[in-house]
Amino acid sequence: MVCKACDKPKPNYRKGLWSPEEDEKLRDYILRHGHGCWSALPAKAGLHRNGKSCRLRWINYLRPGLKHGMFSPEEEETVMSLHATLGNKWSRIARHLPGRTDNEVKNYWNSYLKKRVEAGAKEGPGTPAPPATSSGAGDTEDSRQSAKPGEDGAAAADGPADSGGSSEPRESSSADSSCLTGPPAAACRPHAPPVAPKVMFADWLDMDVVDCLGGGPGAAAPGLDAASAGAVGASDQHHRQVMSQGSVQVDGPCGVDVSLHGFGDSGASCWEFQEHFDGIGIGIDQMSTTGFCDLLSMSDYFGLN
DNA sequence: AATCCGAACAACCGCCACTTA
DNA sequence: GTAAGTGGCGGTTGTTCGGAT
Numbered sequence: 234m235v236c237k238a239c240d241k242p243k244p245n246y247r248k249g250l251w252s253p254e255e256d257e258k259l260r261d262y263i264l265r266h267g268h269g270c271w272s273a274l275p276a277k278a279g280l281h282r283n284g285k286s287c288r289l290r291w292i293n294y295l296r297p298g299l300k301h302g303m304f305s306p307e308e309e310e311t312v313m314s315l316h317a318t319l320g321n322k323w324s325r326i327a328r329h330l331p332g333r334t335d336n337e338v339k340n341y342w343n344s345y346l347k348k349r350v351e352a353g354a355k356e357g358p359g360t361p362a363p364p365a366t367s368s369g370a371g372d373t374e375d376s377r378q379s380a381k382p383g384e385d386g387a388a389a390a391d392g393p394a395d396s397g398g399s400s401e402p403r404e405s406s407s408a409d410s411s412c413l414t415g416p417p418a419a420a421c422r423p424h425a426p427p428v429a430p431k432v433m434f435a436d437w438l439d440m441d442v443v444d445c446l447g448g449g450p451g452a453a454a455p456g457l458d459a460a461s462a463g464a465v466g467a468s469d470q471h472h473r474q475v476m477s478q479g480s481v482q483v484d485g486p487c488g489v490d491v492s493l494h495g496f497g498d499s500g501a502s503c504w505e506f507q508e509h510f511d512g513i514g515i516g517i518d519q520m521s522t523t524g525f526c527d528l529l530s531m532s533d534y535f536g537l538n
Numbered sequence: 539a540a541t542c543c544g545a546a547c548a549a550c551c552g553c554c555a556c557t558t559a
Numbered sequence: 560g561t562a563a564g565t566g567g568c569g570g571t572t573g574t575t576c577g578g579a580t
Contacts, residue, residue: 248549248550249548249549249550249573249574250548250549250574251548251549270565270566271565271566272564272565272566284565284566285550285551285565285566285567286549286550288566288567289548289549289550290548290549292567293548293549294548321569321570322568322569323568323569324567324568324569335567335568335569336547336548336549336569337547339569339570340546340547340548341546341547343546343570344545344546344547345545345546
């Protein structure tokens with residue numbers, strides 16, 4: 234991992250919330266060159282942040298394919314199920330939730346699911362808190378829906394209303410994308426960043442590309458152990474979604490292969506990234522060939538590494 | 539209308555595992 | 560074999576907002 238391109242850490246790193254300009258710089262750089270060596274990235278990208286901060290920002294917020302907003306009942310069930318078996322292994326849990334980050338899962342657990350589980354435990358040891366159902370997540374769920382919807386509202390306001398939901402358009406639960414596809418800004422978090430609407434990875438990788446990359450919707454889940462399979466059995470659609478993932482390799486800035494991964498979906502147009510790539514001179518068709526197909530690899534997703 | 543409080547979320551910090559020279 | 564450096568993970572904190580009083 235030692236990388237000659239990595240400069241010594243600079244002092245005076247900026248901290249705190251990321252500005253839209255910083256986001257833009259980071260995204261531009263990674264989309265052009267891949268992240269490569271994180272510690273060297275800030276200097277190259279013209280950011281006054283440390284590599285860790287950049288990495289976190291990319292992984293938790295900027296990375297294409299991320300899903301923001303409401304957890305679907307299936308996702309909740311998956312989180313609770315996996316947490317029961319894995320404990321606080323948020324990254325492991327997140328691997329079973331396409332488009333969710335460990336940080337998001339962790340936050341969601343700490344702020345919501347944990348309380349529900351505890352409440353359920355108080356009601357009766359043998360009766361764990363019932364997961365939200367597709368017919369309605371209950372009053373607490375409703376309150377959360379109105380409270381949390383998140384940045385996708387900004388996306389809906391700034392871009393196509395269906396851009397967010399296209400992350401899991403196939404066989405996805407309706408509740409999952411309730412905020413992504415549904416209530417516009419009014420129902421979503423008002424203080425969400427007004428820029429950089431959330432764009433699902435599916436929006437910028439055509440399904441045909443995914444098929445070419447080898448992942449097909451009907452592919453099997455290699456190496457998925459029984460426990461994991463059982464744990465996430467309730468959210469089978471997630472597996473099928475993951476089956477559409479592809480993975481390619483490109484040369485990273487440090488001379489190593491940087492694995493970039495795809496997450497396929499319908500042929501929904503990539504309205505933001507199309508615009509973005511146009512801006513930086515990269516054709517959308519170039520993405521598939523240059524490997525700008527970042528999300529989770531199959532192996533990562535299934536915890537095979 | 540102003541203030542307080544809890545919730546939600548983004549980001550930081552510290553530790554650990556892994557890789558490479 | 561060892562040390563240095565990086566990346567990743569989990570815990571925790573800080574900030575912002577909405578709702579209640």
